[in-house]
Amino acid sequence: MGGPSLRQLHAHHAIHEGGLSGAVDKTEEVFELLRAGEFEVARQAADHLVDYWVTRVLSHADAEEEGFYEEMAGDDPELKIAVVKLTRDHDILRMIIADIKTMLAEEGLTPEVMQQFQALMVVNAIHSREEERLLLGGGH
Ligand SMILES: [Fe+2]
Ligand SMILES: [Fe+2]
Numbered sequence: 001m002g003g004p005s006l007r008q009l010h011a012h013h014a015i016h017e018g019g020l021s022g023a024v025d026k027t028e029e030v031f032e033l034l035r036a037g038e039f040e041v042a043r044q045a046a047d048h049l050v051d052y053w054v055t056r057v058l059s060h061a062d063a064e065e066e067g068f069y070e071e072m073a074g075d076d077p078e079l080k081i082a083v084v085k086l087t088r089d090h091d092i093l094r095m096i097i098a099d100i101k102t103m104l105a106e107e108g109l110t111p112e113v114m115q116q117f118q119a120l121m122v123v124n125a126i127h128s129r130e131e132e133r134l135l136l137g138g139g140h
Helices: 009-035 040-072 077-107 111-136
Strands: none
Touching: 009 077, 009 111, 040 077, 040 111, 077 111
């Protein structure tokens, strides 16, 4: 991968924003279903939310690691370190999602699972901001 859109700040930022806002909306939906006492439907929505993270956000991370990061770093030692850090962020997202899958399978949709969904949004937002700043000259 690593098409031109990943290399352009505005297009790449739009991918980040789209991914996060979908997650925010879907997480809020799960909270509302829980508040309404719709536990079965909330559980289904939580499963969809996991799928959303995998297909929208982790797939974007995978694509970045399949060439884009190396391409952006080139031979610059500082950028190479930045890429290692950003890849670790991806790993943390992958770990939280794996934990959520285990927790959902073993305990169902607990408050701890909802905390992990919120943690994902925080880590992802910081990661996206740093990625734009370090590799694409984004502000902040
Ligand atoms: Fe990323
Ligand atoms: Fe990205």
